[in-house]
Amino acid sequence: MSKESTFESVVGKLTVNQKRFIAELIGTFIVVVLATGSVVIDAKLNGVLGLPFIAFAPFVGVAIGVYLFGKISMAHFNPAVSVGFWITKHITKKLLVLYLFAEIVGALLASIFVSMVIGKEAHLGVNAPNYSYPLPLIFGIEVLASALLMAVILTVVYTKGLKRFGGIAIGGIVGLDILFLSFISGASMNPARSLAPALFSGVLTDLWLYWTATFIGTSLIAYLYREKIANL
Secondary structure, three states: OOHHHHHHHHHHHOOHHHHHHHHHHHHHHHHHHHHHHHHHHHHHOOOOOHHHHHHHHHHHHHHHHHHHHHHHHOOOOOHHHHHHHHHOOOOOHHHHHHHHHHHHHHHHHHHHHHHHHHOOHHHHHOOOOOOOOOHHHHHHHHHHHHHHHHHHHHHHHHOOOOOOOHHHHHHHHHHHHHHHHHHHHOOOOOHHHHHHHHHHHOOOOOHHHHOOHHHHHHHHHHHHHHHHHHOO
8 A cells, every 4th residue: 555545545434623723732832933943043143124014924824825735624624713603503512622723732842843953032922002102092902803803704705705815815814914013012913823932932921912802803804794694
């Protein structure tokens, strides 16, 4: 039996939820490696690459993840997005737990990889808000960034993938949020992406922001979409 046949045999024996778990873990790993690794690389090069590089890398990661795993797990790669999908009733509470576990494990593995392979500069790429702005504005911007992400994702879902441009659309909003909003709030949009580097670098001060505002942003959009669909 060839190696390819053996691999297909193993994959074929996996349950649907096992496939979803693996897809979310690997997808989150890819996204977090590129999102945080780009920050580390830029820091190693003394900021030569700048914000465009830091925004472009996660755009690529998200787009790749969506095209690879969208048909398997709907390509969440983000606990706040998974909660949004639970609100819209795309997934059950039991499945939500599976998604959250896969995403957090994937993010933790990503930060370990970044630390061992890319470097430890910039606190492993931890998110950092700009406190020269008022805290309510910082919080509001992070809510807005997360809400925009969820809005694009649900638009892709309800338009059946925007004619195969779903990955570009979702990755694009991630990149644009980072490019235009990260200088205020850090533009995480993803609690797992914020958690992993914060835990391993010990920089936990701002973690509360990315574990509140992100969920609020995605949840607001999810509730709006659910009400809209219910009234159609």
